[in-house]
Amino acid sequence: MTQEVVALTLEDIMPLRVKVLRKDTPVTHCNYPEDTYEDVIHLGVKNESTVVGTSSWFRKECPDLVGEAALQLKGMAVDDSLQGSGIGVQIIAAGLALATERGVSIVWARARDSALGFYLRCGFAEIGPGYMDEPTGMPHHNVYRRI
C-alpha cells in the first residue's frame, strides 16, 4: 500500500508520538528541544484525518561523525495497528529525499535497539557504542546512512 508522505504540524503529530513512543516509559511527554529549530520538518502519513505515521528531521551533527553535514531523524513512529505495512519505509524515503534537497551528506538517528532491524533494512548502519536513553529507559545505538 503506497501512502502519501506529507509535511505535518507539531500539533498534528504529537498524539501519535506520545501514543507510540511513550508507552510505559519514565518520561511521559514527547516534546523535543529540536522541535523549536527553525528548519525542523515533521514528515508523516495521514489516514483520513488521523496521523498514522510520523518523523521529525532537522540539521544536527552526529556525535560519531563530527564535521559531516547531517540531518537527524527523531520521533519515528507508526501506529501500532499499521506497523509492518510499509509506512516506515516510505517515511524514510521521503526523509532521504529531503536530505538530498538540503545538501547534507548523512542522515542519522538515535535508534532503539528494538527497532535496529528496521533501520538496517532501510540502509542505515550502527555507529558507536550502545547506550541507555533516559526518557525511554531503553537501550539505543546511533545509526546513520550516507546520502
Ligand SMILES: CC(C)(COP(=O)(O)OP(=O)(O)OC[C@H]1O[C@@H](n2cnc3c(N)ncnc32)[C@H](O)[C@@H]1OP(=O)(O)O)[C@@H](O)C(=O)NCCC(=O)NCCS
Ligand atoms: C519501527 C517503526 C517506525 C517501523 O515502521 P513500520 O511502518 O512498522 O515499518 P515497515 O512496515 O516500513 O517495515 C520495513 C521493514 O522493516 C522491518 N521492521 C519494521 N519494524 C521492525 C523492528 N522493530 N525490528 C525489526 N524489523 C522491523 C519490517 O519487517 C520490514 O521488513 P521487510 O521489508 O523485510 O518486510 C514502527 O514499527 C514503530 O513505530 N515501532 C514502534 C516505535 C519505534 O520503535 N520507533 C523507532 C524509535 S527509534
